[in-house]
Amino acid sequence: MISDKLDDLQDYPFWRMNALVGDIPLPDGHDAAIPMWIGEPRHGVPEIARAPLRGSFEGYGVYPPIEGTPSLRRVMAGWLARRYDLPEGLIDPDRAMLPVQGTREGLFTVALAATPRAKGGRAPAALLPNPFYQPYKGGALAAGAEPVFLPCAAGANFLPDLDDLAPDLLDRAAIFYLCSPANPQGAVADLAYLRRAVALARAHDFLLVSDECYAEIYDREPPPGVMQICAEDGDLANVVCFHSLSKRSSAPGLRHGFVAGDPDFLAAFLRLRKYAAASSAMAHYAAAEALWSDEAHVVENRRLYREKIDIAERILAGRFGFFRPPGGFFLWLDVGDGVEAARRLWGEAAVKVLPGRYLAEDRPDGSNDAQAYIRVALVNDLETTRTALTRIAETLG
Numbered sequence: 476m477i478s479d480k481l482d483d484l485q486d487y488p489f490w491r492m493n494a495l496v497g498d499i500p501l502p503d504g505h506d507a508a509i510p511m512w513i514g515e516p517r518h519g520v521p522e523i524a525r526a527p528l529r530g531s532f533e534g535y536g537v538y539p540p541i542e543g544t545p546s547l548r549r550v551m552a553g554w555l556a557r558r559y560d561l562p563e564g565l566i567d568p569d570r571a572m573l574p575v576q577g578t579r580e581g582l583f584t585v586a587l588a589a590t591p592r593a594k595g596g597r598a599p600a601a602l603l604p605n606p607f608y609q610p611y612k613g614g615a616l617a618a619g620a621e622p623v624f625l626p627c628a629a630g631a632n633f634l635p636d637l638d639d640l641a642p643d644l645l646d647r648a649a650i651f652y653l654c655s656p657a658n659p660q661g662a663v664a665d666l667a668y669l670r671r672a673v674a675l676a677r678a679h680d681f682l683l684v685s686d687e688c689y690a691e692i693y694d695r696e697p698p699p700g701v702m703q704i705c706a707e708d709g710d711l712a713n714v715v716c717f718h719s720l721s722k723r724s725s726a727p728g729l730r731h732g733f734v735a736g737d738p739d740f741l742a743a744f745l746r747l748r749k750y751a752a753a754s755s756a757m758a759h760y761a762a763a764e765a766l767w768s769d770e771a772h773v774v775e776n777r778r779l780y781r782e783k784i785d786i787a788e789r790i791l792a793g794r795f796g797f798f799r800p801p802g803g804f805f806l807w808l809d810v811g812d813g814v815e816a817a818r819r820l821w822g823e824a825a826v827k828v829l830p831g832r833y834l835a836e837d838r839p840d841g842s843n844d845a846q847a848y849i850r851v852a853l854v855n856d857l858e859t860t861r862t863a864l865t866r867i868a869e870t871l872g
């Protein structure tokens with residue numbers, strides 16, 4: 476009655492974290508831990524979303540279209556073109572753009588539409604960075620692709636080494652998930668890297684899925700996006716990117732994002748989505764339209780994250796391999812043993828962080844590239860963040 480395919484999915488990192496600390500009491504005087512384990516922004520949902528959320532009561536009386544409304548698609552395509560300075564016409568709102576109900580579901584279901592039964596007569600593969608956002612693996616397994624985990628070494632800017640990929644593996648790849656800015660390390664792929672990834676996707680005919688959900692949270696320079704490469708030759712073939720309002724607009728509860736890119740692929744994806752995926756309430760589409768149309772709240776969000784990274788630098792510089800993440804809002808700290816550190820931070824400091832190990836696949840010999848790390852999400856207000864980081868520094872010495 477229960478699919479044995481589920482055996483390949485280990486428990487989700489957040490469950491594992493709860494199990495890890497389940498038997499450890501918080502230190503005296505604390506009835507809650509400061510939450511830094513989940514990338515749930517807490518800057519508050521921007522006010523401009525309030526009116527559309529209130530205003531579309533009648534919208535609950537209709538089935539909302541899975542492809543969103545024409546005006547939402549236009550607004551999203553306009554945002555993407557402005558953000559990456561794309562030529563007019565590259566992103567046709569009706570052919571190259573679809574909303575998703577949070578990019579998590581889109582990143583999962585995209586593998587179902589991209590994975591053939593066999594590629595060149597062989598079992599298809601899905602290429603994933605390691606560590607990685609966990610739904611990539613879930614999607615790959617559900618689609619019947621063999622997940623192949625690509626090491627992301629600190630010395631290689633925490634990105635998979637594209638020159639290290641065997642042509643044989645690339646030939647059987649159906650899909651390649653790239654995450655930039657990367658969760659968890661905050662690494663950013665430059666244009667040369669993205670150009671090479673697009674070229675490989677076209678040469679070996681797989682889908683390059685560029686997860687750019689953290690593209691609007693950055694320290695100094697706006698991270699480049701894969702659509703800039705498509706703009707160079709006006710070709711969207713073999714490439715899609717994902718963007719989300721969860722991080723950009725601190726609205727994870729809206730469950731809204733989009734996928735843009737290869738129109739032929741998106742036509743097939745939409746066909747699948749008509750069967751399988753959930754559309755969003757009309758009020759949510761309207762709120763998303765308001766948020767994609769506004770930049771002021773994004774500038775303020777970025778300012779707050781930058782201020783928190785400044786605080787982190789003052790407290791942690793020179794320790795735990797601290798570095799300013801070029802993108803995103805996570806600190807990726809080398810604490811020797813991330814699992815042990817997470818337990819101690821819970822029990823001695825009332826701070827909840829995530830062991831890096833829970834975000835990474837073990838190597839065949841049982842070792843884990845992220846064993847030494849913890850991921851610390853800078854999602855709380857400034858004072859809470861300062862308190863938590865001070866406790867981390869004091870506890871882990």
Ligand SMILES: Cc1ncc(COP(=O)(O)O)c(C=O)c1O
Pocket residue numbers: 514576577578579580582608654657658686688718719720721727730731732
């Ligand atoms: C790398 C990455 N991609 C995608 C998502 C999904 O975000 P959402 O489903 O809220 O759009 C997350 C959420 O944490 C993430 O870290």
